[in-house]
Amino acid sequence: MSASKGAVPGLIAAALPVKLAAIELQGVRKEMKTLLVPFVVVSCGLGVAVPAAYADEAADSQAIVESLERLKAGFRDQDATVVREVMTPDAVFVTPLYGAPFTVNQVVRTLIDLEITDDETHSPNVTFMNDDTAFLTFRTSFDGTYSGERPSWSWVFTSSLWKRDGDEWRVSFLQETPIDAPD
CATH class of the missing domain: 3.10.450.50 (Nuclear Transport Factor 2; Chain: A,)
Structure with missing residues (x-):
C-alpha cells in the first residue's frame, strides 16, 4: 500500500510512509491496513485527523x-x-x-x-x-x-x-x- 494513492492529506501522506515501511518489513501488513482504514476515512472527511489538545x-x-x-x-x-x-x-x-x-x-x-x-x-x-x-x-x-x-x-x-x-x-x-x- 502506498500513501500516495488516493486522496490523502499532505500531513498523513508525509507521516505514513515511515510507518508503512517499518511495519511491512515486519510482515504485519494486513493488521496495518485494518488500523489505517478508519484513520484515513476520518482524515479525508475532515482534512486532517488531529487529536484534541492536551495540557502540555x-x-x-x-x-x-x-x-x-x-x-x-x-x-x-x-x-x-x-x-x-x-x-x-x-x-x-x-x-x-x-x-x-x-x-x-x-x-x-x-x-x-x-x-x-x-x-x-x-x-x-x-x-x-x-x-x-x-x-x-x-x-x-x-x-x-x-x-x-x-x-x-x-x-x-x-x-x-x-x-x-x-x-x-x-x-x-x-x-x-x-x-x-x-x-
Whole structure:
C-alpha cells in the first residue's frame, strides 16, 4: 500500500510512509491496513485527523523547537554527539544535499563535509499526532557548502517527525525540499 494513492492529506501522506515501511518489513501488513482504514476515512472527511489538545501541548511545542535548534547547532558545529542525541537511532534524513535517504551513521560521517554559515528557522509549526509524536514543519534560509560545493538553492521547506523519548523530543524523520525565497 502506498500513501500516495488516493486522496490523502499532505500531513498523513508525509507521516505514513515511515510507518508503512517499518511495519511491512515486519510482515504485519494486513493488521496495518485494518488500523489505517478508519484513520484515513476520518482524515479525508475532515482534512486532517488531529487529536484534541492536551495540557502540555504549548510546553512540548517549545521543547520540540528547542530540540530542533540544538540539532541545527550540532550540524553547524559538526558535533556528532549532539546530532546523535537529538536523532532517534533509526532516524532517516532526506535532503537535497545528500541526494539519498541517510541513516544516523551516514549523517554523522558527512558532518565534516558540511559548512553552515546561516540556517535560520522560519515559521515553525507543530502538529501533535498523539502525546508522544509530533509533526514539525518549518522553512530555513540556508547558506553554506557541502563537500566544498554551494547548493543552487538558499531556502528549504522541512517536514519532520518527532518522538518523545523520556523527557526529550528526538527527530525520527526529516525531509527537506528546496523552495523559492518567501516574499
